Amino acid sequence: MTSTVGELGYREICSLLRSDQGLRLKTGPFGNRIRSALPQVAQAVANLYGNYPLLQKDDFIDFDVGVSRPSGLRRWWQPQVSFQLDGNAPFNPLPGDQGFPLLEWGLNWCVYGMCHQYLILHAAVLERGGRALILPAPSGSGKSTLCAALLFNGWRLLSDELALLDPVSGQCIANPRPVSLKNESITVIGELVSDIEFGSRVHETSKGTVAHFAAPKAAVDSASSPAWPAWIVLPRWQAGSALKLQPLDKARTLMHLVENAFNYDVYGAEGFELLSQVVTRSACFSFEYSDLGEAIACFSKLSHQAGDGLASSSLGWSTSG
């Protein structure tokens, strides 16, 4: 009975985005109300949010966001785009036509800045067989490219950017949204997945070219299913390197999670306990790769092993001989 954004059609999507009502849709556990009069934003939203459930006017909204051109003379000379939450602009505007990446970035900020009901890691999270693979890593580690490859090869996307840990259950909560890739990764994934469609491609951002593709329909449809942490893998792409998956000791892994946690300071001692439990129950590895095909096969093999932290020492292997 719940209808999706895609069923509205492009015209109505544009019209809702321009209206005071806004386009109301659900992403993971969050209700969003999105407003924007910018054509590039409307186009990207229509391309990338088609599978997401629509919300009714009376449904709960977590984030009331918008992207617009700030008023004033800049509208005509070197125009900018500005992100709003609850009608206020918390940041300085960005130059040019980066409206859609700004919306995505703003929505991420809303989650990691304000949703301390979860302990949030800077990590990609994927699921297979009810178990979660967590890839904690800062930008530039190859995590996004690896995540993109895996979600087309047997793994369900929970998030490409933000791992939401529920402190009560210890599970990872799904929050799949459009997946972003930068620069060379766009080419690499484009070659790997022949029929991939990038619903938005923006050049000249501070990070170069940023493109987004839609989260698979199956991932969006399963967004209410959490997953139990089972594997923590620290990825590193290194040109020309042989594939290496090596067990990582629990203490090092814990430190790594703490370093990649957005709101560890808000959680304090409870955060330490929660992350310790996640590390204890998970098989922990460091991972180096250069070839995506090999990487996909490696993780596929991993998923067939028991995701039991105690047996982690027997799970490491490499292709170097």
Place this chain on the structure above:
Amino acid sequence: MSNPEQPPPPVGLVQVLKQPGLALSLKAAAWSHILQEARATGLLGRLAHRLQGEGLEALATCPAAMQGHLRSALRVHRAQHEEALREARYIDLALAQLDAPVVLLKGAAYVVAGLPAAAGRVFSDVDIMVPKDRLAQAESLLAMHGWMSTEQSAYNQRYYRQWMHELPPMQHLQRMTVLDVHHRILPLTARMQPHPELMFATAVPLPGTRHLHILSPTDMLLHSMTHLFVNDDMSHALRDLSDLDLLARHFSRDEGFWPQLMTRAQELDLVRPLWHALPELHRVWRTPIPTAVLQQLSALGPRRPVAAAMRWIWRQVFAPTRPPGTRHADSWSSAAAMAALYLRGHWLRMPPMLLVRHLSIKALGLHRSGTKQPPL
């Protein structure tokens, strides 16, 4: 044709804070609106605390998502309180050799003293006040213990030290916490001059600390009122007014409090902020204030036209956000009120010539580091 009945105004944040029981009948859309108001006004922690206090934070009628935001706010609030207590201990330790009282102000004071105004209060800086003749010593002791001034520009450094009531903010190198060191509660250039010696004289020592004090109840209330009603930055106005409500309710359990407050306001030259504050407290938060006090105060205000203008301005400042679909920040009346307050705030804190010079320097960007000051 008969007019349709007016629908009752939507229950907003202020109503729920005054009557938490109203939360039982709210629908999801009303909760969304309250979440927005609470975020915008910095009162989400206070709302969460209030509902928790009434055993209402896990209401069956409250959407799970909203409950998540309330839990989030309680978590942040708890973490910040622990941090404030830690910072207070570090400051007490750092200033151990300072032979003078160190008065904690504002949010940190509420937390360390365990006052009701600490409830759900989130804040980013710790504020302290030390006597002016100990300021240099305090600054060097703090520097020895890891706090550094955050102000780079020479103009701003001089502006602070010459005219302001506080040093430029200091930040701890390792903990990254921010500390504001005051020596009086209003700048030297302000039109009102509450003498800091009077406030130090009645400051109350905090048990379990070496040097830490808080202001006496009347002074704490008057300081908070002055801070709110003389300020130009109204981003936390409703929250500050809520703090005042909680402080007033707590301190006025003592029967002698209201007459003491009136007397003290006159001693400290702070009658005008009191004139502004008490009617607003009564109007917005229904703070129980004796009628006699309000009547006595009404004769002490500015001239009628100014008084009316100020009342209108405060109505805009403390207005709850409008229902979804209209944006409070866009309305011309609130914009006009904010502009008037910006100018007024500066007017109250600086004589005209200094104000013109200061605003022109700011406008021309000449205060940024590396630029010379204009010959004036």
